[in-house]
Structures are given as C-alpha cells and as structure tokens.
Amino acid sequence: MADPQAALLTQVKNIQAKTGLTLAQMHAQIEASGKEKYAEKRSWVMERFGLGHGDANTVVHFIGKPLPDVQVGAAPPAAEGDPLDAIYTGKKAALRPLHDAVMARIAELGDFEIAPKKTYLSLRRNKQFAMVGPATASEVEIGLNCKTLAPHPRLKILAPGGMCQATTRISDASQVDAVLLGWIAAAYQAAA
Known part of the structure; x- marks a missing residue:
C-alpha cells in the first residue's frame, strides 16, 4: 500500500x-x-x-490548513520508510533526479495512485498504466501498460500476459520528451 x-x-x-x-x-x-x-x-x-x-x-x-513542508526544486522530506529511499540506493542513488523528472511530467496527466513495490513504483488509475524504477546503475525503466503502442526503436515490446506490454529505458532528462510522454499519456488514457 x-x-x-x-x-x-x-x-x-x-x-x-x-x-x-x-x-x-x-x-x-x-x-x-x-x-x-x-x-x-x-x-x-x-x-x-x-x-x-x-x-x-x-x-x-490546504487553504487555511497547515502546509506541507516542501520547497520548490527540493526533494520532498524523506518520510519514514520512503520507498524511493530503498529503491534508489547505492549506485542507483544518482538516478533519483531522473526518476523525479519523469514523475513530475507524469503528474501533469491528472490523478493517479502510486503503489510502491520493492524495486519500482506502480502507477495506477482503474488499473496499472505504468511502472517507473531503476533498470541499471545508469538507466531508469518505464513500463507501459498499453496495447495500442506502435513499434518504435526506443520501445521493447514484451511477451503477452505480463504486467506491461512494452518498456523503454532512459538515461538522461532530455529523453523525457514528447515521444515518451505520448506513450505514457496513451497508457494513462487506456487505464481510465
């Protein structure tokens, strides 16, 4: 949970x-x-x-209520047991800003639930639409649950029956581009 x-x-x-x-x-x-x-x-x-x-x-x-202690551009204070602290450790710790950049863009799509898992975050609406987590010490992997994605050199199509139909990996914030955001948006809409 x-x-x-x-x-x-x-x-x-x-x-x-x-x-x-x-x-x-x-x-x-x-x-x-x-x-x-x-x-x-x-x-x-x-x-x-x-x-x-x-x-x-x-x-x-939050109007008239105590405000959460978050500063612009700063990482949120680590909650006790923050799942991202466990996911982005050791050699993978340097990927946390890239993860945050992806999540910031995904948040623009609208409401969804974040369900932390041991090695990634599951993003859900009525069903899971994406997974975000470190793949290697230098790449964040985004799993996409969308059956209508067209083949693309950046996409790895997965065998049927898995949690996602495709994955892609990014190693730099510049790769959080219109192509990636289009795939995520399509998965987001498919999970409505």
Whole structure:
C-alpha cells in the first residue's frame, strides 16, 4: 500500500515545480481572486496555473490548513520508510533526479495512485498504466501498460500476459520528451 504522506509530499513538490510558486503564494493569489466557493477556487486554480483537477483540488484543500513542508526544486522530506529511499540506493542513488523528472511530467496527466513495490513504483488509475524504477546503475525503466503502442526503436515490446506490454529505458532528462510522454499519456488514457 502506498504511503499517503509520501505521495502527498511528492504531489505538492510537483505542483510547486510546475507553477514555480509555493502553496502559500498560490493561496494569496486565490484570496486576491475574490473566489469564495471551493469549486470556484479549484476551477480558477486550474485555469490560472494550468493544473489538472487533482492538483488544483490539493492546492485548494490546504487553504487555511497547515502546509506541507516542501520547497520548490527540493526533494520532498524523506518520510519514514520512503520507498524511493530503498529503491534508489547505492549506485542507483544518482538516478533519483531522473526518476523525479519523469514523475513530475507524469503528474501533469491528472490523478493517479502510486503503489510502491520493492524495486519500482506502480502507477495506477482503474488499473496499472505504468511502472517507473531503476533498470541499471545508469538507466531508469518505464513500463507501459498499453496495447495500442506502435513499434518504435526506443520501445521493447514484451511477451503477452505480463504486467506491461512494452518498456523503454532512459538515461538522461532530455529523453523525457514528447515521444515518451505520448506513450505514457496513451497508457494513462487506456487505464481510465
């Protein structure tokens, strides 16, 4: 079962990275907007900051409440038992920023659940749509659960019956590009 606190901290970190603002700064702008109802505030946040429904809901949820301690550009504080600390250890520790870059882009798609496993994160909607974790000391692997992906030199098509139909590996943030994001988006939509 995913650690809800760790998932929340990751979500807030990603929101702040996307907008370049802290929750407190966004809250000040919401207050200045004159919006009063919860749904009005959420819609305003979606339009103003370009956030999805789930991220906007999280921003509005924390109005008037203690804010999570997350700084823009910083890794979330390690929760006790943070699964990423166990996944990205030793020689694989240097891959954590690459993992975070992938997750930040995936978070832009909308709401999903993160289910940590021993060696990767399972990303789920109604069903798993992707897996993200270290493959080697220099590559992060992204598993894609989507039957409609066209063959591509960067994709490895897997045998039927597995957890994912295809995988790809990246070793640099520049590879988190439109092609990869298109595959992830297709898998995300297929898991609706």
